[in-house]
Amino acid sequence: MCITIYAFVGGKMKIAIASGKGGTGKTTLSTNLSTMIAQKFNKNITLVDLDVEEPNSKLFIDVELKKSSEVTVMVPSWDSDLCDHCNKCKNICEFNALVGLKKSVMIFPELCHNCYLCSDLCPQNALPMIPKKIGIIKEFKKGNLKFIEGRLDIGIEQAVPMIKATKEYVNNDCLVIYDSPPGTSHPVIESVNKTELVILVTEPSPFGFNDLKLAIETMKVLKKNFAVVINRANNEFKEINEYCKNENIDIIAEIPDKREIAELYSKGELIYNEISTQLIEIYNYIEGRKWER
Amino acid sequence: MKILITAKGKTLNDLVDPRFGRATGFILYNTDTKEYSYHDNTENKEAGHGAGTNTSQKVAELEASAVISFHIGDKAKKVLDASGIDTYQHVENITIQEAINKFQNGELEKD
Amino acid sequence: MGKIKEVVIISGKGGTGKTSITASFAVLEGENCVVADCDVDAADMHLLLKPDFKNKKDFYSGTEAVIDPEACINCGKCDDVCHFDSIFQNDVSYFVEPMKCEGCKYCVYVCPTDAIVMKDRWSGHTYISTIKTNATMVHAKLGIGSDNSGKLVAEVKGQAKQTAKMLKKEYIIVDGSPGVGCPVLSSLSGAKFVVFVTEPTVSGLHDLKRVHELVKKFKIKSGCVINKSDLNIDMSNKIKEYLELENILLLAELPYSDFFKKSLRKYETIVEYEDNTRNKHLQGIKDKIKNAWNTIKEEVK
16 A cells, blocks of 8 residues: 655644544544654654543553653641631631631642632741642653653642643653643643644534534634534434535544444554544544644 | 531531531531530532632631531641541531530440 | 432443433333433433424623723732633733633732633523423533533422422433542432442443442442443452442343444434344343332332
8 A cells, every 4th residue: 555645844743533432432533643653654742641630541552651740739737836826817718728726727629729818918927838738640662652641649630830840841842742631621721722733523413513502612712723524424323524614613533333343442552553544534634734823 | 615517507407518618507516505506518519629728728727626517638637636626527417406416415426 | 299319320430321321211211200311511311302492591600800991900919810821911001811720719809900700600501491302301411611610510409309290100211420529429419329330340340449439428328320331241250249249239231232322323222223134132231221210210219
């Protein structure tokens, strides 16, 4: 088979793969696309799993652990020696992370939004800010593929700082693909921030269509460049194709709905050989245009 | 002694509110004088996160020796424990008066 | 009047068929229930149940800072103290970008002219609708860029409970939030029975275990529906082993079938879908779902 790859303009772009709905195939696309680029196109690529509550890309790719780093946020602590029990801090926290009792101050770091207000306002400097671990970034590598995973510790809910830290960790020395969490709320907004292109993955069903429209609405508000990939495509539900045509939205590729693909996926295996045509279309789309943020 | 019961209403005939942090209100009952007062908790009922910590801070100020409810969350319980307040959970579907009677008869299990 | 029984359907992983199963249960129970769509970030159940979107209410959650451009003296102290990069300056004054504002109020404390106030943050809409079975459904739409803290889920649940009480309905059927965070916990509060919907894939089992760990703490009776069960017999067996180990009832094993897509494309639940061929395979699937729902009802009696 003859493969044509257009000459690309600057391969240091950051692409996010997102979707309004869970289960459409974001991780399938991101793991298979990056593996294909690394192995078949022989190019350096960095895949970043930003689904920090439950990153599961690692289940599919074969890479070796190189480094681990802790991610921390700053939270207040109580210095009982300096405290003069003036109680100024008692009702100051909008997030109820600080409790003022008669003889002590209790801090709940899991509720803290790291705004520094209580700490800065304490006249005795009795609420110094200290780092608190919220998760771990792991860096893996094999051949041309670098894989970075951000994972929140169990019980921690601050996805946004974890996503920010994971993105900051990434070296911008080659094409970067962010596997975003599903949905359209804050973690997704943080994931697609500062990317040149967002690929929205959908499936041809009323649910897929409904959630695609929500994701598109969000991308428009954020003023992102975006395009669509239809996963598990068939010839029967055409509403998404018509909608994109009317709205001038590019459908980059349609990955067919085949039971064999589903079976491979169920075993945790990659499918890039089965869908190489579509992956090439997507890669060409990414690299073939000059994108502006 | 003063005991505090989470309350769905303002009188002793109202039902116990199964929640603590997001309770509608509390009845603070004095077992010696048999007097009681109702304290509204709407600000915390509507809170996003941290309803429990703020509620328990309020309750600590009211100087109750014991709190009776159905479910008290982990964070709220930490605050109550730190304040030396006894907690009694798993009380539901009875009136506040009935809860007080059970408490005084030693029928409630302390955490 | 008997107690109201709340059944919550969750999945951990997206795309396993949770919403379709929930809607099927709702159709089977007809008028005797209140339906709650707690999947507020990407609500889909309305596509199957056809609510009339009545009783629309604004939902507010948290607060955001607003700067009065006329009182602002452009000193920039607010920007200095803001840790969230949410304060910018234009030709006239400083202003707050609402999507980035955390609502911490630090800027309010430092503004020398009191030009900053906190406003209630609009976060979405809730609806109390009548659906095609004539039952009531409580649902919501989260505003773009709004934080899904679980509060909107709690609001939907609260309204559902109130409605069920008022209308004397026996069941509340809840389409739970996906994932393992606060919205899921919020979906689970007050549940008498939890249904896990999963698929026999590596990620499916992985996420099932994760979400079950969460539910275990609440000690609620639970059951599981394995969707697309014949996709991978090996994985299906692994799931069944896990269910037995953890005392989770196996409610149904539904085969990988075109009928699910066909019914969805007609905006119908599979239990309503009629194929002119009177297909036994289709009837088999419908029966499995009916049996699952009946089993659940037995368990919560």
